[in-house]
Amino acid sequence: xxxxxxxxxxxxxxxxxxxxxxxxxxxxxxxxxxxxxxxxxxxxxxxxxxxxxxxxxxxxxxxxxxxxxxxxxxxxxxxxxxxxxxxxxxxxxxxxxxxxxxxxxxxxxxxxxxxxxxxxxxxxxxxxxxxxxxxxxxxxxxxxxxxxxxxxxxxxxxxxxxxxxxxxxxxxxxxxxxxxxxxxxxxxxxxxxxxxxxxxxxxxxxxxxxxxxxxxxxxxxxxxxxxxxxxxxxxxxxxxxxxxxxxxxxxxxxx
Numbered sequence: 575x576x577x578x579x580x581x582x583x584x585x586x587x588x589x590x591x592x593x594x595x596x597x598x599x600x601x602x603x604x605x606x607x608x609x610x611x612x613x614x615x616x617x618x619x620x621x622x623x624x625x626x627x628x629x630x631x632x633x634x635x636x637x638x639x640x641x642x643x644x645x646x647x648x649x650x651x652x653x654x655x656x657x658x659x660x661x662x663x664x665x666x667x668x669x670x671x672x673x674x675x676x677x678x679x680x681x682x683x684x685x686x687x688x689x690x691x692x693x694x695x696x697x698x699x700x701x702x703x704x705x706x707x708x709x710x711x712x713x714x715x716x717x718x719x720x721x722x723x724x725x726x727x728x729x730x731x732x733x734x735x736x737x738x739x740x741x742x743x744x745x746x747x748x749x750x751x752x753x754x755x756x757x758x759x760x761x762x763x764x765x766x767x768x769x770x771x772x773x774x775x776x777x778x779x780x781x782x783x784x785x786x787x788x789x790x791x792x793x794x795x796x797x798x799x800x801x802x803x804x805x806x807x808x809x810x811x812x813x814x815x816x817x818x819x820x821x822x823x824x825x826x827x828x829x
Contacts (some may be wrong), residue, residue, distance in 0.1 A: 581679045614716040618661035624653035654763045664719050668734045670744045671771070672818060673711070678703060679751060682711060683744050685725075685734045687719050690726040690739050692742055694753045694771050694795075700725055741765075750785055767791050769818075770804060778804040782813050789814040 576583045598634045604610055635643025663820030670683040678704065679693040695703045704725045708715075715723060718768055730737050735744050740757050746779035750765045752758065758781055768787035771779055772795040790808060792801055792815065801819055808815040 584707075616713075616717050617658060618663075620661050621657050624650050624657055626655065634683065647680060663717070668745055669734075672791070672793075673707070674818060676795055679745065679753070679769055679793045679795055680707060681742060681749070682707065682714075682723070683735050684715075684718060684720060687721065688732070689715055689718075689720045689723045690732070690735065691723050692726045692737055694751055694773065750787065751764075752781055752785075767827070769793050770796065772796050779811065779813075780809050782808075789816060791815070792817045794819045 576586070584613060602630055607665075612753050622789065628647050631643050631646035631650055634640070635647060668683075668685045670681060673680040673682055678693050678699075680694075681692040683690045683692065691704055691707050693700060693703050704723065708723045711723065715721075726735075728737065728739050736742070740751045740753065740760070742751065748764065748766045750757070750762060750768045751771060752768055753771040755776045757774075758776065762785055765785050767789055768781055768785045769791040770781060771793045774781070778790065778792075785786040790813060792804055792808075796804070796819065798819075801817070805815070807813075
């Protein structure tokens with residue numbers, strides 16, 4: 575309105591900026607106080623309906639001083655508790671999925687409240703991959719009550735999962751992580767899925783012929799042109815396959 579009247583209120587802009595900066599500084603000061611923020615709490619959006627009804631009933635009861643308002647508020651609290659229990663998501667005891675990433679092939683495995691990261695990244699970059707995965711899958715882990723994601727070494731056996739270098743067994747499914755040409759010349763027992771990763775430079779048909787997997791997966795970390803060339807070869811010879819670059823639904827095994 576001031577500018578429409580050909581008046582530029584510089585003082586007003588400065589005052590608004592000063593108030594905004596004061597609010598921002600206060601909010602940052604509060605956020606720095608230990609335990610000032612609560613995170614990791616997940617609930618259904620349906621809970622907000624009885625929540626606002628309860629809040630409105632409390633406000634009405636305080637304003638009107640009516641016993642009926644407190645009765646409605648008490649009923650709202652009960653409704654909140656019931657809604658939380660009814661809408662609470664149920665998760666399987668064990669599950670895993672292959673994360674989509676352009677740098678490395680990562681498998682996230684969870685059993686109960688423990689979770690492991692299986693990655694093709696080298697030792698130098700493993701710690702950074704672990705930190706990246708913790709941040710990326712923070713909600714997935716928190717919703718299932720997992721405190722922290724652990725890095726799976728080259729050889730490990732835990733409940734429901736084992737890894738021996740390039741061979742990973744998860745929930746009864748065997749994966750072969752083909753991240754180097756030399757891995758084709760090892761002896762493998764039956765492989766359910768051979769995952770061709772960015773370190774592989776050979777012929778994808780050789781991988782299928784030597785490993786004899788039920789299906790081949792093309793990892794999302796493959797270079798685009800190599801991925802498309804492998805995909806064309808698999809389609810041409812009618813070999814069961816799946817592209818993790820194109821697929822929006824990653825493999826999840828549920829018990």
